[in-house]
Amino acid sequence: MIFCQTGAAQAHELPAWVPEDARNYLAHTEGGEAIRKLAREAGCHASTVLRQVRRIETLRDDPLVDGALRSLGKFQARMSQQSTKELDRMREPLSDEITPDAASLASEARRILRRLCESGSVLAVAAEMDKAVVVRDTGDGGSTRTAVVDAPIAQAMALKGWIACDAPGRISRYRITAAGRTALSKLLAEQESKLRGFAEAQAGFDTSHQAEEAMAAAAADPQARRRHVMPESPLILLARRRDTKGDPFLPDDLVRAGERLREDFELAQMGARVAQNWDRFLTGDVESRAAGTAARGPDAARERLIAALRDLGPGLGDVVLQCCCYLEGLETTEKRMGWAARSGKVVLRIALQRLRRHHDENQRPGGGLIG
Numbered sequence: 001m002i003f004c005q006t007g008a009a010q011a012h013e014l015p016a017w018v019p020e021d022a023r024n025y026l027a028h029t030e031g032g033e034a035i036r037k038l039a040r041e042a043g044c045h046a047s048t049v050l051r052q053v054r055r056i057e058t059l060r061d062d063p064l065v066d067g068a069l070r071s072l073g074k075f076q077a078r079m080s081q082q083s084t085k086e087l088d089r090m091r092e093p094l095s096d097e098i099t100p101d102a103a104s105l106a107s108e109a110r111r112i113l114r115r116l117c118e119s120g121s122v123l124a125v126a127a128e129m130d131k132a133v134v135v136r137d138t139g140d141g142g143s144t145r146t147a148v149v150d151a152p153i154a155q156a157m158a159l160k161g162w163i164a165c166d167a168p169g170r171i172s173r174y175r176i177t178a179a180g181r182t183a184l185s186k187l188l189a190e191q192e193s194k195l196r197g198f199a200e201a202q203a204g205f206d207t208s209h210q211a212e213e214a215m216a217a218a219a220a221d222p223q224a225r226r227r228h229v230m231p232e233s234p235l236i237l238l239a240r241r242r243d244t245k246g247d248p249f250l251p252d253d254l255v256r257a258g259e260r261l262r263e264d265f266e267l268a269q270m271g272a273r274v275a276q277n278w279d280r281f282l283t284g285d286v287e288s289r290a291a292g293t294a295a296r297g298p299d300a301a302r303e304r305l306i307a308a309l310r311d312l313g314p315g316l317g318d319v320v321l322q323c324c325c326y327l328e329g330l331e332t333t334e335k336r337m338g339w340a341a342r343s344g345k346v347v348l349r350i351a352l353q354r355l356r357r358h359h360d361e362n363q364r365p366g367g368g369l370i371g
Contacts (some may be wrong), residue, residue, distance in 0.1 A: 024049050
């Protein structure tokens with residue numbers, strides 16, 4: 001069988017994101033490869049491979065890790081039953097059915113790990129469910145859902161050690177690990193490098209796109225990178241503060257309004273205008289879409305973002321753009337705008353109230369935003 005030719009050949013068939021110790025574990029337990037043979041192919045001592053296999057075996061009590069290994073084992077078992085010609089024909093769809101590819105994992109991990117960095121956030125996984133949810137403690141005994149992710153992505157993150165569960169149960173709760181924070185920083189840095197490279201390539205073809213160049217400069221700013229990697233956004237920090245009456249300075253509905261704007265900002269970055277300078281939409285003119293054509297996906301998110309910034313206008317639009325989208329701290333925003341110290345949080349709250357009203361006014365009757 002093709003599956004049992006060599007450990008190296010078997011490992012080659014696995015997705016690129018699968019860790020080495022998991023590859024050796026599957027080669028030994030599913031493929032029947034000898035520990036010594038795997039060690040020779042890896043150029044290490046047999047005891048090293050044995051420790052890897054034992055370590056993965058001890059993790060099988062974790063439902064996500066066990067699910068990832070079962071999916072990968074099923075993937076290899078099905079491949080082993082095919083002839084070479086049939087395997088070549090079905091390899092691509094089979095991989096997509098069972099386990100994510102490296103690009104999908106990186107994209108989803110950036111989104112989920114960032115959410116898990118927020119204080120009080122956990123990834124909740126229920127048995128036999130095909131989705132996992134990120135839930136954040138609101139501090140008043142309640143909780144709010146901040147993200148949803150497919151189970152195969154969550155399984156891959158657990159297998160890589162980016163998230164961990166202390167007490168698996170009917171509903172298991174996972175938290176980000178030190179390895180997960182390191183991985184998030186690396187993933188964000190790689191994303192910014194791609195954005196910067198895209199902007200530079202665009203500038204080479206059309207030097208009139210000064211807005212794109214401005215966005216590329218922002219992406220290259222080390223301070224901007226630190227903003228993206230900050231453990232908590234300015235909204236979450238303000239939501240934990242109390243006013244003179246003891247109420248949260250930012251209620252949940254205002255936090256959700258800011259997070260919705262941030263989601264549209266991130267989705268818009270995935271489109272063809274990835275290096276867009278959003279500042280100009282506060283005052284400048286923007287090309288309009290032809291009548292009768294409905295925007296979808298990143299284009300729809302871009303139009304919702306533009307509409308919100310235009311509605312807020314200069315000042316209010318600036319503060320939500322900097323704090324909600326760029327995740328810039330309030331003190332930095334105050335200096336940038338020339339405002340008095342400690343006035344930024346008041347302006348931000350007013351801007352979020354206006355943003356919430358904008359979302360309410362543009363809500364479809366059946367839910368969801370217009371556009």
